[in-house]
Structure formats: structure tokens, C-alpha cells
Amino acid sequence: MKFCDECGSMMKKQDDIWTCSDCGAEELADEADSATMTSTESQQESGAVDVSDIDDADIGPTTTVICPECGNDTARYEMKQIRAADESETRFFTCTECNHKWREDDH
Template sequence: MEFCDECGSMMKTEDGVWVCGSCGYEKARDAQEEAAMTTTSAQEESEVIDTSDVDAEDIGPTTEVHCPECGNDRAFYEMKQIRAADESETRFFTCTECEHKWREDDH
């Protein structure tokens, strides 16, 4: 993947050059530089995992939290970085009873 030196947008290849779709800036392609790039075409797709037969203890950590749907007091949780790297992670919950999903800052 290449980014435009002028505006920072993602560039696409056309006829041996990188072309910015936003500002039209063109840059010559470099075979050595591109060989070092990671491409998604070489990566394997991850498989979907069926967790219906997995014991609750094996799915992940749980915490004591009130489910807004059913009132249960236990939920699985996971932390995800969804904002800029300098901001804190967001905690997502899944109720152990009704499987309702919500995030920590939802009200």
C-alpha cells in the first residue's frame, strides 16, 4: 500500500505508476520497495469458530457487571482499541445469560 506524499490519501497503481485518487499526484513504482510490502492476497483467511459447544469458562474472562437487557450480573468482556492510539481502549461486554452485547460507555 502506498500513500500520497502530497495529501496522504491511499494510492492505486495504474500503468506502472502510483496514482492518488484524491489529488491526482503520480509517483513511479519501485519494484524493490513493493517486494517488501505485505499484501492481503498472500494472507490466509481466518475461519469462523463455533463457540456453541464451548464451556463458558473457556470463552474468556468475565466480570461482574449489570446487563441492561436481562439484569444478569455477569458478562464476558474484551478490550479493543477503536480510537487513536493515544486514547484508552474500549471495553465490550457480552452477557453470559442472554448474550446481549454492549460497550462500557453505552448508557
């Protein structure tokens, strides 16, 4: 990825010339710089992960919490920042017994 020296916008490479998508500035491509850059064109999208053959203990951390659906006392958990950065993370739980999913927020 290369950024324009004139306006700071991202440039695109066409043949041997970098062209700014905003101001139209052009720059000759340097082969040494191009060799160290990574292109997203060759990256492949990863598909869904099959976890059916994986032991529950290997999927993620567990904690002691009561499932509101079946009363089991163990669940896998994951924490994600889904609100503003100055607010606490949301905890997502999955019951190890019935696979019920729920979440908890700090109020």
C-alpha cells in the same frame, strides 16, 4: 500502501506506476519498496468462530454479577468503547447459566 508526495493522498499501483487518486501525480514503482508492502488482495475474510466445543471458562473472563433473567451470580463480560472517548466503556454481560445478555453503562 504509498502516499502522494504532492498532496498526501493514497496512491494506487497499476502495472509499474503509482498513480495518485486525487491529483493524478505519477511515480515509477520501485521493486524494493513494493516487496516490503502487504497487499489486502491476498487476505481472506475470517468467518464465524464455532465455540460450541469450548469450555465456558476458556471463552472469556467471568465476574460476579446477578443475572436479571434467572438470578445466577456469574456472567462472562466484555468491555467496549461505544460512546465518546472521554466517557467510560460499556460493560456487556452474558449469563453463564441462561445465556441472557445485558449491558451496563456508567450514568
